Amino acid sequence: MAIWTKIITLFRGAAHEAGTAVVDANAMRILDQEVRDAQNALLRARDDLAKIMAQRKIANDKLNDKKAKQVEYSNYIREALARDNRGLAQEVAAKLATVEADIATEAKIIGEYDNSISKLQASSRQAETVIQRLKQQIDTVKATESVQRAQAALAAQHAGTGAKLGTALDSLERIKQRQTERAAQLSVAEEMAAHTGEDADLQRRLAQAGIVPGESSAESILARFETPAPKALGHDSVPQLDHVAAGQKTS
Amino acid sequence: MNTPWTTESLYEALRSDASADLEGVELNLVGGVDPTVSITMHEHGDLALQLAVSGEQIFVSSPLCLASQVKDRNAFNEACLRLNPLNPLSNLGLQSVGGEDLYIVFGELSSRSPLPAVVEEIHVLADNTLQAAEAFADHLK
Structure with a gap:
């Protein structure tokens, strides 16, 4: 594609000027121009196509008229011969000869129109593809530019602090x-x-x-209850039991 | 066909979609005529990616290294070209940023890509950039 060559040439120029912003701006201009050219080509192809299709229709109508005439004259000839009017038949035959020559010519012209039509349709399709690709390329350039600007803004922030752009x-x-x-x-x-x-x-x-108390377990608690209460010295057993119970509760 | 993203709509979707796996990923919309999304990858050593949508394309770029950090530019360029076809989903490129040449790793997606594809691109790009930086260690100062 010629567009690649143009953009590469831009880069070569920019290497000397050390200005790539120029490249980007020019790349966009080139792409824009290419799109416009392709769009113009497409419009022209479509215009030509419409004209040729109209001409083909006219030629085809003429051909159909001639073909009707051909049938008509053929019938006349057959009928004149059937009635033994050879002179009349000959006269009509002369006319039929012209009609048949015209039919051949028209058919040839229509064939040429059909050729042109398929060529124009192909070039329209091609122009459409080119436009679509160029638009994609423009999208890429635009997105790249936005990102590049954002990175440049980051670099500028770092420049103030003396640090380099983070990579x-x-x-x-x-x-x-x-x-x-x-x-x-x-x-x-x-x-x-x-x-x-x-x-x-x-x-x-x-x-x-046994130097420090361990965790109390169900077993150790049970063991505490099972230990027989010490024999009391006094007779007032009831308060003593209360005392033991209270002591056990708080232990 | 679904509607194409814009930079803003993609930013909003990335921020608000709970299904988007963006843990440790900080997003900031940087305004302007052509806004970008600045993405800080906290789990990739705070690597700063930039994302922009334009028409049919989403462009995500990651800074690999500055040209001034490269020992031998010719050897490095060749190494980049050779690595490029092996790099899944990302490409290596060179851009001038703020008057300095910057090697970038970048990815392009259709602006009609589903959100999970964009999220994957962001993660893969960050992974690829760090792997490339490691792989190129010998070429760098």
């Missing part, structure tokens, strides 16, 4: 940094877990040794 390299660096941080956090957490783990082990062993 995938910065992101990779950031990911590595975060991984390092996460690894550090993880090792701190592991260390802490190990410490509390040591403490837990010590507590467990102390409880086993």
Whole structure:
């Protein structure tokens, strides 16, 4: 496609001028011009097509008239011969000869029209495809431009801070940094877990040794109830029982 | 045929559609005559993608590296051309941004693409960019 060549030529020029905004602006102009050219070509093809189809219709009507005449004259000839009027038959035959020559000519013309019609239809279709492709290309250029402008705006923001435009390299660096941080956090957490783990082990062993109270279980509670109450010295057993019950409750 | 997206409608859809899997993805509509969506990929080291819709096309671009970060431009260009056909769904390109040459990884979709396809494109583009940056480590300063 010639359009590619034109755009590539633009890039070559811009490499020396170091101005790619010029390329983009010109690329759009070239694309716009191409669309307009293709649209004009399409309109012309459609116009020509309409004209030729009208001419073909006229030629076809003429042909049909001639064909009707051909039938008519043929009938006359047959009838004249049947009535032994050879002179009349000959006269009509001369006319039929002209009609048949005309039919041949018209048929040839119609064949040529049909050729032109299919060629014009093909070039219309082609122009339509070209226009569609160019419009897609314009869409691409426009979308690219928007994105490019957005990136340039980002770059400008960074320029003020002295930093470069952030790229995938910065992101990779950031990911590595975060991984390092996460690894550090993880090792701190592991260390802490190990410490509390040591403490837990010590507590467990102390409880086993009976130095610190362990968790109360159903069994230990039952054991407490089953222990026989100490023999009271006095006779007032009822308050003593109350005392024991109260003591047990609070323990 | 469904209606094509515009930059604004796509931004709204991405923000409000609960089915869109955009965890760790920050979206900002950057206004102007031709608005863009600025996408920050927090799970990809805050990689900043730009998205714009124009007519029949959605264009998503991701910054790979600055030309000034490349050791040998010729060797790098060749490496890019060779990697390009192997890169699923994304292309490598070169653009001038703010007077500096920037290598980009970009993807194009039809503006009639369903939302999940756009979301996939965003994730794949971010993945591809970081993988390309890693793969090209030897070429970069």
